[in-house]
Amino acid sequence: xxxxYLQTHxxxxxxxxxxxxxxxxxxxxxxxxxxxxxxxxxxxxxxxIHADTAADEHPYPLAQTLEKVHPLGAHHVCSxxxxxxxxxxxxxxxLKIWEISEDGTSWSARGDxxxxxxxxxxxxxxxxxxxxxxxxxxxxxxxxxxxYDTTTTASAADDKTATQRIAQYETKGSxxxxxxxxxNGAMTxxxxxxxxxxxxxxxxxxxxxxxxxLLKPVRAVRFSPACKFLAAAGDARIIALxxxxxxxxVANFSGHASWVMSLDWNWSGEFLLxxxxxxxxxxxxxxxxxxxxxxxxxxxxLWSVRxxxxxxxxxxxxxxxAGAGGTLAFYREASGT
Amino acid sequence: MDLDRxxxxxxxxxxxxxxxxxxxxxxxxxxxxFNNILREIEVRPCGKPVIVLRRIxxxxxxxxxxxxxxxKWHIEDREVQYRFxxxxxxxxxxxxxxxxxxxxxxxxxxLFKQQExxxxxxxxxxxxxxxxxxxxxxxxSPKGLHAGLFNNDRTDQTATIxxxxxxxxxxxxxxxxxxxxxxxxATFNSLVERRYQQKATIGPGLLVTAxxxxxxxxxxxLRALLNRAEPSIKVFGLMDWDPDGIQILKCxxxxxxxxxxxxxxxxPEMKWIGLKAEDVTRxxxxxxxxxxxSMRDRAIALSMLTSGEWRDGSGTLLxxxxxxxxxxxxxLMLNRKAEIQILDExxxxxxxxxxxxxxxxxxxxxIMW
Numbered sequence: 001x002x003x004x005y006l007q008t009h010x011x012x013x014x015x016x017x018x019x020x021x022x023x024x025x026x027x028x029x030x031x032x033x034x035x036x037x038x039x040x041x042x043x044x045x046x047x048x049i050h051a052d053t054a055a056d057e058h059p060y061p062l063a064q065t066l067e068k069v070h071p072l073g074a075h076h077v078c079s080x081x082x083x084x085x086x087x088x089x090x091x092x093x094x095l096k097i098w099e100i101s102e103d104g105t106s107w108s109a110r111g112d113x114x115x116x117x118x119x120x121x122x123x124x125x126x127x128x129x130x131x132x133x134x135x136x137x138x139x140x141x142x143x144x145x146x147x148y149d150t151t152t153t154a155s156a157a158d159d160k161t162a163t164q165r166i167a168q169y170e171t172k173g174s175x176x177x178x179x180x181x182x183x184n185g186a187m188t189x190x191x192x193x194x195x196x197x198x199x200x201x202x203x204x205x206x207x208x209x210x211x212x213x214l215l216k217p218v219r220a221v222r223f224s225p226a227c228k229f230l231a232a233a234g235d236a237r238i239i240a241l242x243x244x245x246x247x248x249x250v251a252n253f254s255g256h257a258s259w260v261m262s263l264d265w266n267w268s269g270e271f272l273l274x275x276x277x278x279x280x281x282x283x284x285x286x287x288x289x290x291x292x293x294x295x296x297x298x299x300x301x302l303w304s305v306r307x308x309x310x311x312x313x314x315x316x317x318x319x320x321x322a323g324a325g326g327t328l329a330f331y332r333e334a335s336g337t
Numbered sequence: 338m339d340l341d342r343x344x345x346x347x348x349x350x351x352x353x354x355x356x357x358x359x360x361x362x363x364x365x366x367x368x369x370x371f372n373n374i375l376r377e378i379e380v381r382p383c384g385k386p387v388i389v390l391r392r393i394x395x396x397x398x399x400x401x402x403x404x405x406x407x408x409k410w411h412i413e414d415r416e417v418q419y420r421f422x423x424x425x426x427x428x429x430x431x432x433x434x435x436x437x438x439x440x441x442x443x444x445x446x447x448l449f450k451q452q453e454x455x456x457x458x459x460x461x462x463x464x465x466x467x468x469x470x471x472x473x474x475x476x477x478s479p480k481g482l483h484a485g486l487f488n489n490d491r492t493d494q495t496a497t498i499x500x501x502x503x504x505x506x507x508x509x510x511x512x513x514x515x516x517x518x519x520x521x522x523a524t525f526n527s528l529v530e531r532r533y534q535q536k537a538t539i540g541p542g543l544l545v546t547a548x549x550x551x552x553x554x555x556x557x558x559l560r561a562l563l564n565r566a567e568p569s570i571k572v573f574g575l576m577d578w579d580p581d582g583i584q585i586l587k588c589x590x591x592x593x594x595x596x597x598x599x600x601x602x603x604x605p606e607m608k609w610i611g612l613k614a615e616d617v618t619r620x621x622x623x624x625x626x627x628x629x630x631s632m633r634d635r636a637i638a639l640s641m642l643t644s645g646e647w648r649d650g651s652g653t654l655l656x657x658x659x660x661x662x663x664x665x666x667x668x669l670m671l672n673r674k675a676e677i678q679i680l681d682e683x684x685x686x687x688x689x690x691x692x693x694x695x696x697x698x699x700x701x702x703x704i705m706w
Contacts, residue, residue: 019666021666071643075669092643141635258618
């Protein structure tokens, strides 16, 4: 039995078209990191589809633009599950923390993550925030994962105080392409250029598992909502599922014809959404271990795919895809499936 | 600096060899410097003889509103002082004959220690005197090769790029339909072996390679040829898909900081036909074809993204560099690179790929009619 999804909206990028490299949804907004120097934040509340006014027709208006915050572009953005904190990483190596206002309508800068010793810390690449936004994990070009306390960031441009680092996990030195923090705060996972995947225990700060199976660059790692599984995928074109307690590989989903760039669990942990270099977004049923839907907006690479957090006003699940060409495409599950 | 004596285009006729206005500027500078040194040496108790040069630190492009919006370069420089006692490098200042920079180095390798040192001093002296390198009568060893320049059937088609001085003329160029500049010598040879410059279905053309980063000789040759060609010929660049390849393309198009005086050789109209990400991934064996970027690659890519030489006064990227920026970001995201050789994996791959690409580009022109 397959699921049906309909494309509900597309937001084409305005000139100059910059590739979108990363998406980070919160219950109220959607952060978009791209090759341009500004970060755009869209509003995701109010999913009115049958509208009375023209304004309501478009449920994802641009709410805010963080102007020129990353001069060379932003390659990763992430958000905390509670929707109060977000982070962005730029090509120039900058790491910025953002927080939402009291009334939940606008975002402002909390500060920059400034490492104690930049050389020793390494160049940050992939990032992930803990559930409450207190911790930021950043994987580096030489395979280390630094975990910072986001409440100790430098707030002014000339503030030289270093951000407090809670932990540093060292691996075998291969480029850290992806990182994730489990929602219960217990584990950190990382995926690397040489195909290695690691799970670290945050309380003991030691390596818990070194996972095998994907021999090529691992571009996405994500813990399931209940933290029971870790999904990982990349240039090997298959999605591997691991049990986080035992480290055993429990499943393998193959079907993608090209590199897998991004993946995301839905709120219930039943479905995995994956985006590929060939522009195809696939949805996998974890229980039945098969692909239940494929969506293609274009042949352009999908850098990031994300489910929008489930809200009371949203009866059907919605996900968004973005990539080369800068178009945001929203899909909603067709009613009755 | 007091070198404003001669401004007109008068050539001083002395005995052979001829000395141009620019040559005279240099001679004056040397004379003044030496006179100052001699004066300082005579000072008691101690004088402070010094040679002062100016070194280019950065270049920033801008459009000159007062001059038909021509693209020009702000040059930022700083003073470099050489004090002594210590031997000076006056060995380099010989004007009776042209010297190769390499020869200058070999006059006293222990003094200069590295070729780069000689190159740097020559660039500094040229910039200080506000002249071009060639006005110091210093030339580089010819590095580049070309094939297809002559419209005949000679067996050895490849020749070294000649020095394009005053008095150099091109033979008949009317047979050329295109000019292709190739990064790697190996690719150049591979195409010449198959007589691509003569036998391509798109018509005869000129193949050129500077064996990597372009030297002044190759850039001058290309610029002079393109200026001379009537009707104009399209020029294309074929580089590896890696940060160095993009740096080389930029160098052909807009020059480099070190040789900022030489913008007469820029080829901003060079079209970038490859290699690009789509060529690598289209093959289907992208995994084997591409390699991960090294840290040096990533550093070079980043320095290009931050480079002030890529943007004009208002912060806009120079024409043609937007695609380079996007391609650099893509390389950094994928953490991959690939060489032109991958096109040849299937035997005739390179020739076919090239013909399709060039035909596409050349066709565009005709459709415009």
